[in-house]
Amino acid sequence: MSFLQSGNVAIRWYHRLFIKIIKCGPIPRHLAVIMDGNRRYAKMNSLKTEFGHRKGFDNLSSWCRELGIEQVTVYAFSLENFKRSPDELNCLFDLFREKMSQLVKEMYNLNN
Secondary structure (H helix, E strand, O other), X not given: OOOOOOOHHHHHHHHHHHHHHHOOOXXXXXEEEEOOXXXXXXXXXXXXXXXXXXXXXXXXHHHHHHHOOOEEEEEOOOHHXXXXXXXXXXXXXXXXXXXXXXXXXXXXXXXX
């Protein structure tokens, strides 16, 4: 069993250490990220691909909030990704719509 598969306790410990190290220096206001590995994560953990994509977004969102990063640019879909199965594409686009709607509502609530 790999380190990442050995349970949430190990991941939470690693996450806390990562956050402490990052907070030792200046935190950027903007972060650019290329999303990669969500399908592999799901496959490695015997999960549906959709869960891997959702987990990737939720982790990124959580980390940015915890660190106080105000702006994020995410490259999450390339032209190559259109070669994926229709089911996976539908899941990706549904997830995108869901999360963008959620973020817009949160921004609206912060500004009102």
